Amino acid sequence: EVQLVESGGGLVKPGGSLRLSCAASGFTFSTYSMNWVRQAPGKGLEWVSSISRSSDYTHYADSVKGRFTISRDNAKNSLYLQMNSLRAEDTAVYYCVSSPYNGVSGYWGQGSLVTVSS
Amino acid sequence: QSVLTQPPSVSAAPGQKVTISCSGSSSNIGNNYVSWYQQLPGTAPKFLIYDNNKRPSGIPDRFSGSKSGTSATLGITGLQTGDEANYYCGTWDSSLSVGVFGGGTKLTVL
Numbered sequence A: 001e002v003q004l005v006e007s008g009g010g011l012v013k014p015g016g017s018l019r020l021s022c023a024a025s026g027f028t029f030s031t032y033s034m035n036w037v038r039q040a041p042g043k044g045l046e047w048v049s050s051i052s053r054s055s056d057y058t059h060y061a062d063s064v065k066g067r068f069t070i071s072r073d074n075a076k077n078s079l080y081l082q083m084n085s086l087r088a089e090d091t092a093v094y095y096c097v098s099s100p101y102n103g104v105s106g107y108w109g110q111g112s113l114v115t116v117s118s
Numbered sequence B: 001q002s003v004l005t006q007p008p009s010v011s012a013a014p015g016q017k018v019t020i021s022c023s024g025s026s027s028n029i030g031n032n033y034v035s036w037y038q039q040l041p042g043t044a045p046k047f048l049i050y051d052n053n054k055r056p057s058g059i060p061d062r063f064s065g066s067k068s069g070t071s072a073t074l075g076i077t078g079l080q081t082g083d084e085a086n087y088y089c090g091t092w093d094s095s096l097s098v099g100v101f102g103g104g105t106k107l108t109v110l
Helices: none
Strands: A003-007 A010-012 A018-025 A034-039 A045-051 A058-060 A068-073 A078-083 A092-098 A112-116 B009-012 B018-023 B035-039 B046-049 B063-068 B071-076 B085-093 B098-101 B105-109
Touching (some): A003 A092, A018 A092, A018 A112, A034 A068, A034 B098, A045 A078, A045 B098, A058 A068, A058 B098, B018 B085
Parallel strands (some): A010 A112
Antiparallel strands (some): A003 A018, A018 A078, A034 A045, A068 A078, B035 B046, B035 B085, B085 B098, B085 B105
């Protein structure tokens, strides 16, 4: 069974930092591009960042560029999102998402809530 | 404002059929695979359709996806009350090198 389990969310003050992790199991993690997608309370989905299978390529939404860093460790089947200089508007549930590949569907994690507030 | 355009809401009676449209451009839908996601109330989204028209295992064939040019469509037949959810389309934008989503469509089964 495919599982993506996010952790590391919580309450942080504006300007603070947080590191999200996503533990993957049930599939060959190293063969899939991975993404972070967030959803602010009562709002729609917002793509945040993507990373290629071997970390050759990373992409970021303009809203987080320069503040967030995506990374992965294929040996540990893990995806990360380092979030610095956090703002109130970064408050959201953050989802770890695997991209479809080679005719196989992607998957979503259950999400991790990040709240930025003083 | 979302890069992909979806109707905010659709509704139909149980047993009926509904379609949800997703409009984009040549740099996103026109040249990349489209996925559809279902988000039931209080839960995480899940893949409903990927690669334009493929269904993950466990998704009933009442759900279908299609793409033509710079638009994609999600179809749901035999509507059930359990289908009430928010539905999102998503794809990659090759010009911007970013992922893009539609604003979401709330389906009400009357």
